[in-house]
Each structure stands twice: as structure tokens, then as C-alpha cells.
Amino acid sequence: MIQDLANAGALPVLEKSLRFASARQRILVNNIANSDTPDYRPLDLAVEGFQSELRRAIETRDRDAGAMGMGRGSGPDRALEFQRTREIDFLENGTIKARPRTPSGNILYHDRNNRDIERMMQDLAENNLAYRTTVELMRRENDTLRIAITQRP
């Protein structure tokens, strides 16, 4: 019963987002650290790829629950089945296996590094905001649970 509370609704989705943002942060920070390394090509995880797979997983979960005559986001088989994508794989032990690719586009400098510091900083800020939003949503979710348990806001 308690376990169902933690595994239902938005929490698994938020957890996946948090883990994705965490893995992406590491890659973005690595790009910045290597901004003066010859031959280094910046890497990135595509946010769109993650989001479309997450959307598919949520829709599948809700449809399965609906087919069993239960409400959206409920039912016994409500686990979020996140399929492995070309870039990311959520492992059973809680870690994430990432295979970042090199986004093409910027010019190559003389040291064969196509760095783009503005783009790097923008990605970093965006990722930071996404993480903060996710954590904030998680807090709300926890607050709601606590209100339900203690019966006072």
C-alpha cells in the first residue's frame, strides 16, 4: 500500500527526469572542462529523445491501467516501463548508462575542437533549471502525501 503510493502517479516520472538531468549535467560539465583540449568533440544527450520515450512510457502505463477498468495512473500494473533508447538506459541498480553523441554544427577550431562556449553555458543553465523544476515538483508531491497522512495542511 505504502509502496504503491511511492510508485504511482508522477513520482517515477520525476525520478527518471532527475536521473536524466543528473547524467546530462556530468556530460555538459565535462564539455566545459575540455573546452581547451585538442581533438575533443563536445558530447550531449538529446533531451527530445528522452522526453519522447518518457511520453511513450507514460501513455502506455495509463492506457494499460485504463484497459483494466481502473482510473488513469492506477491499477496493479502501473510500473513505468522506460525502454532503452539509443542514448540512455536506466539500469536496474539505479544507475544510468549513457551513450552521448556528438552534436554536429559548429566550426572546427585549429586544435580540431568544435567548442561553443555560449551553447555550453546555455545547456548548463537549462539543465540546472530542469533539475530544479523536477525537485520542486517532487517536493509538492511529497507535501501532498504528508498532508494526506497527517490530515492537516
Added chain:
Amino acid sequence: MYGSLDISTSGMIAQRDRMTAISANIANRNSVMPDGTPYRARRVHFAPGDPAATSKQGRQWGVHVAQVEIDQSPFNMRHDPSSPLALKSGPYKDYVLEPNVNPVVEQVNAIQAARAYEANAVAAESSKQMAAQALRLLVG
């Protein structure tokens, strides 16, 4: 998330090493080595990965100084017949060999290193903020 901080730190260390080499180049603009030859400029080269990391996983991230190259480009020359170090013969008679340090190049490199250091510091700050946000989940 701790991994991200390690990566930014390795970047800051590498940029600081580069800044040390640049400072040494500028400080030794007029130095002569003990064997009588002028000082040669030092160039720091980076490579991805951090051999100083404690975990095998951590070693593939970050950046490190791959080598400090001693610049073999020709020395600068200054006409000074009165100097005891002046060349006694040859086409460059009366010229004194000086270190191959170009102060303009060194200043530009110093600015670049400082900015790269700053970028790493900002990235570390961002990772730190994210970790602090996640910690607030525990406060409730």
C-alpha cells in the same frame, strides 16, 4: 552529482597549471639558463580524462595536463654589441639571443585560461546548486 564536481575541479586544476606556465614564461622573459642558453617558453597541452581520479569510472571524465612542451621555436634577437653574451661571429654577430617568449601571445593565453577557469567555476556552482536542491527534499 559528485562526479560533476570532480570534473569541474579537474578543469580548474588544468587551467591553473596552464596559468602557472604562462606566469613562468612572462617572469622569465629575460632569463638565461645556467648553461648560457636563453629560457625557452613552456606550453601546456591538455588531454581528456583524469588519471588522478580515484575510481575507474571517474578516470574517463574530466581533463588533465598531458605534457608541458618546451617551445623549440627560434629565439628572439636583440642588437647589443656591449653585452658579454653577444654572439662573437657569424651572420648575427653582436646580437644577443633572448627567450622565445612573446608577451602578447602570453597575455592572450592568460586571458583565455582565466575565462576557461571561470567557466569551470560556474559549472561547479551549477552542480553544487543542483545537489543542494536535491538535499532540500530531505528537509521536507
